[in-house]
Amino acid sequence: MSANTCRYRPGLRHWHPLLASRALGRKPIARTLAGERLVLFRTAGGRAAAVAETCPHRRMSLAAGRVRGDQLVCTYHGWSFDPEGAIRCPLMPSQALRHQAYQVREAHGLIWIRKSEPSTSPDPASQAPDPNPPLPSWDTGGLALAGVAFHTVPAPLELTLDNFTEVEHTSTIHQVFGFSEPQAIEHRLELEPAATRVWNNGPQKAFPPLFNGFIDNRPGDTFANDWITTFDPLLTVYDQTWTGPSGRLRRFRLKVVMFFVPIDDTTTQLTTFVYSPKVLPGRLHRWLAAPIIKAVTAHELNLDVWALAQLADLDTELTPRMLGPLDRVLLENRRRLKPAYLAEPER
Numbered sequence: 396m397s398a399n400t401c402r403y404r405p406g407l408r409h410w411h412p413l414l415a416s417r418a419l420g421r422k423p424i425a426r427t428l429a430g431e432r433l434v435l436f437r438t439a440g441g442r443a444a445a446v447a448e449t450c451p452h453r454r455m456s457l458a459a460g461r462v463r464g465d466q467l468v469c470t471y472h473g474w475s476f477d478p479e480g481a482i483r484c485p486l487m488p489s490q491a492l493r494h495q496a497y498q499v500r501e502a503h504g505l506i507w508i509r510k511s512e513p514s515t516s517p518d519p520a521s522q523a524p525d526p527n528p529p530l531p532s533w534d535t536g537g538l539a540l541a542g543v544a545f546h547t548v549p550a551p552l553e554l555t556l557d558n559f560t561e562v563e564h565t566s567t568i569h570q571v572f573g574f575s576e577p578q579a580i581e582h583r584l585e586l587e588p589a590a591t592r593v594w595n596n597g598p599q600k601a602f603p604p605l606f607n608g609f610i611d612n613r614p615g616d617t618f619a620n621d622w623i624t625t626f627d628p629l630l631t632v633y634d635q636t637w638t639g640p641s642g643r644l645r646r647f648r649l650k651v652v653m654f655f656v657p658i659d660d661t662t663t664q665l666t667t668f669v670y671s672p673k674v675l676p677g678r679l680h681r682w683l684a685a686p687i688i689k690a691v692t693a694h695e696l697n698l699d700v701w702a703l704a705q706l707a708d709l710d711t712e713l714t715p716r717m718l719g720p721l722d723r724v725l726l727e728n729r730r731r732l733k734p735a736y737l738a739e740p741e742r
């Protein structure tokens with residue numbers, strides 16, 4: 396795919412969590428982000444860096460290169476690239492050549508990427524370097540991280556977001572976290588210029604016995620969702636709680652922070668942080684409960700991926716008269732997605 400044809404390319408100006416820090420050793424790794432093929436590498440000093448994959452000399456993949464000091468060395472003719480994109484060419488040492496480099500940060504155990512493009516405006520007032528937005532942050536609500544999951548969805552960003560902001564499908568697709576009766580769901584939608592928020596309340600499906608072993612939730616509980624979606628980058632924070640028949644809030648709750656990372660026009664990566672209370676004492680929680688909570692959540696996300704893989708076509712247009720009462724947020728998300736991912740920023 397050509398870099399210029401990916402319609403989410405404007406979204407590269409946002410920070411995206413692309414892969415786990417521990418996945419990047421001394422061997423360069425090729426990845427695609429919003430249609431742009433890039434190579435990540437780690438310098439001898441441990442700094443993570445990313446440059447465009449194609450060597451500008453004679454088009455060798457820099458993923459086949461090797462790291463020497465703070466340079467990524469192309470395996471074909473030995474040109475080398477530093478993390479800022481400065482090129483050293485053995486036969487033209489005085490030439491000031493540059494290659495596309497990406498901004499890279501490491502936080503929360505992940506590697507985050509964004510692209511800062513120089514202004515092309517003739518207005519001198521706009522010649523300042525692009526702002527360097529802070530990495531996204533979120534409130535963990537005092538919960539413990541159960542794990543981070545990665546999923547690759549064979550669907551465009553819009554259709555992937557559609558799935559993860561409506562709950563109607565939780566009755567049919569999901570096995571654990573879902574409503575037993577969609578017609579009994581109370582639903583509320585709140586709109587802000589930069590965010591959408593949905594609340595859903597209704598009867599929870601029966602949990603599988605294994606899961607019931609260490610959480611206090613029970614069949615017949617009310618399942619409550621509070622989901623907030625923001626768009627710079629595209630991110631949904633899911634707060635999920637359960638209430639028993641007596642009206643008492645259960646101790647077990649689940650917080651999921653999901654980044655929607657556009658890979659290309661028809662592929663989206665989900666990078667998902669899963670949080671819960673500590674349900675077992677001491678290290679037992681970290682070694683036993685946390686992996687199970689993460690695995691159950693990842694399993695539920697696999698079901699979403701399966702559902703999205705069955706879409707008969709990947710047209711992102713919605714037909715308003717075919718949308719149900721739980722789908723109203725989809726149209727609102729479309730409106731906010733456009734300036735964030737589909738329109739070039741004003742210069």
Ligand code: FES
Binds near residue numbers: 452471472
């Ligand atoms: S193709 Fe990379 S140095 Fe020649």
Ligand SMILES: [Fe+2]
Binds near residue numbers: 568569699
């Ligand atoms: Fe789902």
